[in-house]
Amino acid sequence: MTLSRRDVLSSGTLAGAGLLCGSLPAPAQAYPDRPIRIVVGFGQGGPTDVAARMLADQLGSVLGTTVIVENRPGASGNIATQAVARAPADGYTFLIGALPIAVNQWLFPDFTVKFGTDIVAVAPIGATTNLLVVSPGLGVKTLDAFTALARSKPGTVTYATLGRGSSSHLAGVAFDLQAGTEMLAVAYHGNSEATQGLVGGHVMAWFAPAPSVAALVRSGQLVAIGATGPSRIASLPEVPTLADSGLPGFDVRLWVGLFAAAGIPAERMAVFDRALDQALPSAQMKGALERQSIEPLAVGRAGFHDFVVAEIARWKPVVAALR
Numbered sequence: 001m002t003l004s005r006r007d008v009l010s011s012g013t014l015a016g017a018g019l020l021c022g023s024l025p026a027p028a029q030a031y032p033d034r035p036i037r038i039v040v041g042f043g044q045g046g047p048t049d050v051a052a053r054m055l056a057d058q059l060g061s062v063l064g065t066t067v068i069v070e071n072r073p074g075a076s077g078n079i080a081t082q083a084v085a086r087a088p089a090d091g092y093t094f095l096i097g098a099l100p101i102a103v104n105q106w107l108f109p110d111f112t113v114k115f116g117t118d119i120v121a122v123a124p125i126g127a128t129t130n131l132l133v134v135s136p137g138l139g140v141k142t143l144d145a146f147t148a149l150a151r152s153k154p155g156t157v158t159y160a161t162l163g164r165g166s167s168s169h170l171a172g173v174a175f176d177l178q179a180g181t182e183m184l185a186v187a188y189h190g191n192s193e194a195t196q197g198l199v200g201g202h203v204m205a206w207f208a209p210a211p212s213v214a215a216l217v218r219s220g221q222l223v224a225i226g227a228t229g230p231s232r233i234a235s236l237p238e239v240p241t242l243a244d245s246g247l248p249g250f251d252v253r254l255w256v257g258l259f260a261a262a263g264i265p266a267e268r269m270a271v272f273d274r275a276l277d278q279a280l281p282s283a284q285m286k287g288a289l290e291r292q293s294i295e296p297l298a299v300g301r302a303g304f305h306d307f308v309v310a311e312i313a314r315w316k317p318v319v320a321a322l323r
Contacts, residue, residue: 031091031268035066038258039084040096041077046191047128047209047292048256052096054288055125055258058279063271076100076165078111085118085261091268095119095259099167102311106319107165115312120262121304122269123276126294127255129229130171130207131214132242133222138204143245146205146225150181157183160194160206164322168194171207171228171252173321178247198222207252210235210293228252235293255297255311257304276301 036059040052049071056067072080077100087093097119104111113119132146140146150157161169169185176183186203188194191212198206199221206213210233216222217236226242227233230251242250258276279285289295299307 031271032063032065034092035068036060036063036091037068037070037087037093038096039070039072039080039093041073041080041098041100042071043073044071047211047254047294048096048098050288050292051125051256051294054285055096055279058282058285059275062275062278076104076107076163078104078108078113081113081119081259082111084259085113087261089261089263089265091260091264091272093261094122096125096256097259098256099170099254099311100165101257101259102308103165103170103315103319105312106316107322115308116262116305118262119259121308122258122260122272123280123301124297124299124304124307125256125258125280126289127229127253127297128209128292128294129227129231129233129253130167131210131217131227131233131236131239132171132175132205132225133198133208133213133217134205134225135198135201136220136223137201138223140225141223143226143242143247147179147181147246150179150183154182155184157181157205158186158203159183160197160203160208161185161187162190162194163187165319167252167254168207169322170315170318174250174252174318175207175242175247177318177321178250209254211291214293231295233293234290234295256294257297257308273301 038052038056040049042048052069056069060067072083080095081097084093084095101115134140134146140149159172161172172183172185188197191209194206195212197203207228213222214235217224224236224239226240226245228242230243232239232241
């Protein structure tokens, strides 16, 4: 069960009242003996938040404790990351982090939380692939046609993003670097606003989360040029990848994983890891991820640390191109 912080505080008040009435304190219990907190660096309702809430439900059932999801959006996920890095390394606070974990140390040089030193990888959850979509009025239906248009009009082909350093923004910059184009990023506050901007003709393209635009592609209101990951999207199998269409190796996905402050006692992490072994493969968890078009990240728990290290190195030159 996922409870709000208010619910937990209320139950804590009742427990305190019981002690004042003279009941003896319970003997020390094995970990966990109180609620666990999962901090999410994004707002409610998005793919990362949905994954966090289903994971919280599954972990709570396995561990026999309450797992709270706390949304702390802002600063491209840095607020949440910093909160977890500063929390006691006691196994009661975890972070649902994503691609910005690898990007933000280059995007925000003054941000002091470092991967591997302050926060560590716990487990991969999955990755979602974006779609490069355009308005039908743009008159292009293939990668070659879109690239030719963008090359012919440097600085004038606009694309929607969800802000500086977002996966949609990084996909656009990576596209520019590989395709030899120079597009203009236009920031929006959310998926629905960006979708409206594209459908309304205010921007020409968008590297969009598949769930946000799949129905519009099927109805013909948007044209899908290609998927940004290494494989086609299950919900739109007819849409090729950008890599197969002429940008070899192009791979920009919003991956999601579980992180924690460095230094959690090994015996507690062993308990938590065993719970993850049951929670992550559960039918409920798989169903929640599939509904958000989040596919498995084929690196495994043992390889997740090295994956993040490689992502940090990979995104350094892309972020440099933002400046």
